[in-house]
Amino acid sequence: GQQLNQSPQSMFIQEGEDVSMNCTSSSIFNTWLWYKQDPGEGPVLLIALYKAGELTSNGRLTAQFGITRKDSFLNISASIPSDVGIYFCAGQLSGTYKYIFGTGTRLKVLA
Amino acid sequence: NAGVTQTPKFQVLKTGQSMTLQCAQDMNHNSMYWYRQDPGMGLRLIYYSASEGTTDKGEVPNGYNVSRLNKREFSLRLESAAPSQTSVYFCASSERRVSGTEAFFGQGTRLTVV
Numbered sequence: 001g002q003q004l005n006q007s008p009q010s011m012f013i014q015e016g017e018d019v020s021m022n023c024t025s026s027s028i029f030n031t032w033l034w035y036k037q038d039p040g041e042g043p044v045l046l047i048a049l050y051k052a053g054e055l056t057s058n059g060r061l062t063a064q065f066g067i068t069r070k071d072s073f074l075n076i077s078a079s080i081p082s083d084v085g086i087y088f089c090a091g092q093l094s095g096t097y098k099y100i101f102g103t104g105t106r107l108k109v110l111a
Numbered sequence: 112n113a114g115v116t117q118t119p120k121f122q123v124l125k126t127g128q129s130m131t132l133q134c135a136q137d138m139n140h141n142s143m144y145w146y147r148q149d150p151g152m153g154l155r156l157i158y159y160s161a162s163e164g165t166t167d168k169g170e171v172p173n174g175y176n177v178s179r180l181n182k183r184e185f186s187l188r189l190e191s192a193a194p195s196q197t198s199v200y201f202c203a204s205s206e207r208r209v210s211g212t213e214a215f216f217g218q219g220t221r222l223t224v225v
Contacts, residue, residue: 040219042219045214090214
């Protein structure tokens with residue numbers, strides 16, 4: 001099946017550190033979405049990006065829509081224990097209503 | 112704000128049994144989706160409905176059927192459950208804009224087929 005390449009798969013970081021993760025694809029997307037999923041819950045939307053080059057922040061989170069429209073990254077600054085969870089990117093394929101998901105980045109924050 | 116509501120939250124089926132997963136959204140969204148999530152696989156699209164009256168296959172439609180009952184409701188049916196369909200199922204909805212929009216998810220249905 002078609003999925004986005006998301007990296008890293010998992011990471012352990014110290015509280016207070018900054019985190020970066022990214023998604024890449026060979027397909028062009030007209031929307032990039034970043035979600036966080038806690039155990040036993042559905043994905044919750046963090047940030048939505050609609051234009052190539054767009055840089056958007058939501059508190060300590062910053063995400064960018066790549067210029068080529070084939071990639072996106074998410075940064076979390078000054079991580080805290082409640083940032084623990086799985087982060088997913090999702091892209092809406094250009095010209096369609098379909099969303100394709102990355103395989104997720106599992107984040108663990110060490111206090 | 113209910114958002115996207117899925118029922119049931121948990122279900123155990125025997126191989127060969129059938130069941131329908133229900134999904135309803137109260138955001139007046141046109142598009143609705145069914146995904147399954149397996150460990151290490153992310154979310155894979157089963158079926159989607161771009162608008163009321165239309166449905167289309169996603170990446171993994173085999174063994175499933177869907178019904179877009181009205182604008183609010185989109186159900187997923189397993190006619191003859193198989194162990195390979197053990198998964199967590201998520202319903203989502205979004206506005207119908209090809210130019211891009213956000214998708215919002217329900218809490219999931221955890222299905223085990225024994």
